[in-house]
Amino acid sequence: MLLKNYLCENQYYMLQLQALRQNPEWVKERLAIKNFAQINLVDEIIELDAKIRNLKVESEKIQASINGASKGIGILMKEGDKEGTEKMKKAVADLKENLAGLRGDLFLTESELEEKIILLPNLPSDKVLAGKTPADNVVVREGGSKPKLPADAIPHWDLIKKYDIVDFETGAKITGSGFPLYKGKGAKLQRALIQYFLDYNTAAGYTEYLPPFMVNEASAYGTGQLPDKEGQMYYMPADNFYMIPTSEVPVTNIYRDEIVKENDLPIKITAYSPCFRREAGSFGKDVRGLNRVHQFDKVEIVQLVYPEKSYDVLEEMVNHVEKLLHTLELPYRILKLCGGDMSFASALTYDFEVYSAAQDKWLEVSSVSNFETFQTNRMKIRFKDSNGKSQLVHSLNGSSLALPRIVACLLENNQAPDGIILPAVLHSYFGGSVIS
């Protein structure tokens, strides 16, 4: 199994296990809200856990007597008692044989449990509504106003050709379909948006990072991409690296295996990166133009916070993204995702969609989530509380923002006879107000 080397020395799953032990029925209810199919895993895991704990107690007892005897041997040898030494050695040899058997059992049982427990998704928060498909998501609020386009308005994939700013065909020649080649003002618009988003985020107290665009297996596991999304990431077998599907992955892993100072919380990070997604299984679905591509640019925000504050912070992040959309003068709506539509790692997620006028479609441009301790448990990101105990922090993240669909909407919604009229906030970044 892929993750075995990394997992064996760890006890990450211990906190999840505690919840399972203490309240299995509640865990099952929660998983059902997330529309999770393998509820029976819960009972299997509890059974394995009980077995493991018995084996542990047994083997630790034996280990304790071996440790004691070994110390005794050292003392006897110093005293020069050869006979006593030999006798003790024999006794220890027998104990070791016993121990080896128990250890073998223990190892197998633990591996079995690990393989099962990493398949469990995060539990949804109690604020999450039941539901199976995107149709069950709830619109929290809408903002901005839909433009009135002339009858001859065209979708962004035609505008792109008209102004010669993105070349999909050549991108496909260079790499493959879904790898856009931005050109001229199209390329500059990308750069302007990235710069604007980063400035907007850092002004709100986020520290900017520029992370590696490939990660190792441990990092991909930490944020929950592995094992759940393995098939969605580009993988480099020669080095065992994954191309990042979002900068959330490298950036959240900055603090993996660390106990942060209480004063350092909240930790607020923003990062630009290209994002790479195989999008396996989504062929033919909303793939025209910039609607769905394999490589795209995104600016992300991540926070590591006190557990008690994470839901306030989630609202704060939603407001942050909402204001950003306001400044872009795009019509948007905010959805609260139902259990069935939430990601593996999330406890509560809000999606942002912008209205693409020429397509008459809502396009997702941001997803803001609270992961509670799901990621930090895997990554062991903790802080010392006032009693000196280590506690897991909560992690959250959101897009602020993903570019392609923003670009699609900017083009479609702002098309005019003289060209594309950009929102005022971008003029200085773009070095102009019109794409013509």
Next chain:
RNA sequence: GGAGAGAUGGCAGAGCGGUCUAAUGCGGCGGUCUUGAAAACCGUUGACCCAAAAGGUCCGGGGGUUCGAAUCCCUCUCUCUCCGCCA
């Protein structure tokens, strides 16, 4: 890619087969003194499993030798130095 050196607690750094339940220093925390602070002095201070006690685990990861491994051997990963290649 080649050669060599290394990886120890928040940091620095000793230990190189048997009270290591890891020295020492710095940092942190508490206290004495002080109007307060600094300095000085005293004390304290790693993580993890187990409901807890008892106990156990952890000296980069994994494996081995041994009654006993931070210490010896193998292997992987990473870091540093030098050489090669190169933006």
